[in-house]
Amino acid sequence: METLTQNIQAIPLNHYILLCSIIFAIGVTGVLIRRNAIVIFMSVELMLNSVNLLLTAFSVYRGDATGQVFVFFIMALAAAEVAVGLAIIVMIYRNTNSIDINVLNRLKW
Amino acid sequence: MSTFYFIAFLSIFFSILVISAKNPVHSILYLVLTFFTFTIHYILMNAQFLAVVNFIVYMGAILVLFLYTLMLINLSKESEPRKSNLVKLAAVIGGGCFLVTIVAALKAFKISEPVILHDPNLGLVKNLGKILFNEYLLPFEVSSILLLSAMVGAVLLATKEPKTT
Numbered sequence: 001m002e003t004l005t006q007n008i009q010a011i012p013l014n015h016y017i018l019l020c021s022i023i024f025a026i027g028v029t030g031v032l033i034r035r036n037a038i039v040i041f042m043s044v045e046l047m048l049n050s051v052n053l054l055l056t057a058f059s060v061y062r063g064d065a066t067g068q069v070f071v072f073f074i075m076a077l078a079a080a081e082v083a084v085g086l087a088i089i090v091m092i093y094r095n096t097n098s099i100d101i102n103v104l105n106r107l108k109w
Numbered sequence: 110m111s112t113f114y115f116i117a118f119l120s121i122f123f124s125i126l127v128i129s130a131k132n133p134v135h136s137i138l139y140l141v142l143t144f145f146t147f148t149i150h151y152i153l154m155n156a157q158f159l160a161v162v163n164f165i166v167y168m169g170a171i172l173v174l175f176l177y178t179l180m181l182i183n184l185s186k187e188s189e190p191r192k193s194n195l196v197k198l199a200a201v202i203g204g205g206c207f208l209v210t211i212v213a214a215l216k217a218f219k220i221s222e223p224v225i226l227h228d229p230n231l232g233l234v235k236n237l238g239k240i241l242f243n244e245y246l247l248p249f250e251v252s253s254i255l256l257l258s259a260m261v262g263a264v265l266l267a268t269k270e271p272k273t274t
Contacts, residue, residue, distance in 0.1 A: 010223050011113050011223060011224050012221040012222065012223050012224070013221060013222060013223070013224050014215060014221045015113075015114075015117070016224065017211075017215055018212065018215065019117045019120065019121070021208055021211040021212065021215070022121055022208060023120060023121065023124050024207075024211075025204045025205070025207050025208035025211070026121070026124045026125060026127075026128060026204070027124070027128075028203070028204045028207055029128060029200055029201055029203070029204030029205075030127065030128030032196075032199075032200030032203055032204065033128065033196070033197045033200040033201070034128065036133055038133055038175065038178065038179060038182075039127075039128070039133055039136055041175075042127060042136060042137065042140050042175065043127070043128060045140070045167075045171070046124055046127065046128075046140070046143065049143075049144065049147055049167070052147075052159075052163075053147055053150055053151075056150075056151060056154055056156050056159060056232075057154065057224060059156075059231070059232075060154045060155070060156070060224055060226055060231065060232070061222075061224045061225075063226075063227045063228055063231065065231055065232070065236055065237055065240050066240070066244075068156055068158070068159055068231075068232055068237055069237060069240055069241055069245050071159055072158075072159070072162065072237070072241070073245075073248060073252055075162055075163070075166055075167070076252045076255070076256060077252070077255065078167075078171070079166060079170065079171060079256070079259075080255050080256055080258075080259030081259075082171050082174060082175075083174070083259050083260065083262075083263040084259050084262050084263050084266065086174060086175070086178045086263075087262070087263040087264075087266035087267040088266055089178060089182075090178060090181060090182070090266075090267050091266050091267065093181075093182045094269070099182060
């Protein structure tokens with residue numbers, strides 16, 4: 001573990017922000033280009049995880065453990081969100097026989 | 110140092126594959142790999158507690174939940190109607206604009222001090238547990254209520270309604 005943590009010593013904070021922004025942008029693009037509801041959910045998970053990573057990086061940067069506690073809460077919240085969301089998707093599939101989100105536009109009426 | 114860049118490259122590569130794979134099952138498997146690279150990032154930052162939680166909760170629980178849902182939903186037919194190319198192009202441009210905005214804001218900040226771990230005990234379970242159960246005791250209990258209500262809601266939503274009512 002000592003050698004592993006030595007590796008991190010010289011990474012600029014900018015590179016962490018850049019990495020997390022790129023993955024967040026990939027998540028946004030995934031939400032926009034896919035029509036499968038489950039894949040859209042996975043893109044949301046990707047965005048949540050990039051924010052988690054950035055919070056941890058800032059926490060290490062500032063030497064403050066609060067950021068990691070926040071990441072823990074975000075993970076608990078993501079678990080709850082996934083459980084309810086997938087239940088909703090299963091219910092939608094049972095009613096419409098499809099998980100294409102374009103089918104759902106008749107929710108308007 | 111080069112470990113970080115290699116793992117970062119793998120993260121970006123696999124996350125692009127997640128959104129571009131045609132088969133949703135492949136997409137989930139690539140998501141597993143992406144989360145594994147995130148776990149390695151946590152280990153590199155010596156956030157051992159988060160690495161273990163990320164490994165167990167995300168790669169273990171959440172992705173198995175995704176896979177089971179995909180099994181329940183019959184996608185054997187090549188079901189997903191693709192979006193038109195124009196919409197895809199617009200989506201990629203939208204995501205790219207977002208990225209450009211963030212990066213431009215980053216340029217304006219001019220912060221590039223290295224991330225240095227001053228206190229090696231920062232991310233260990235002992236330290237985080239002390240903080241979690243002293244300062245953040247109330248949010249911790251509230252999150253347990255959140256998980257309970259989410260479980261009740263998921264069971265309520267996913268069960269079939271009886272036909273008689």
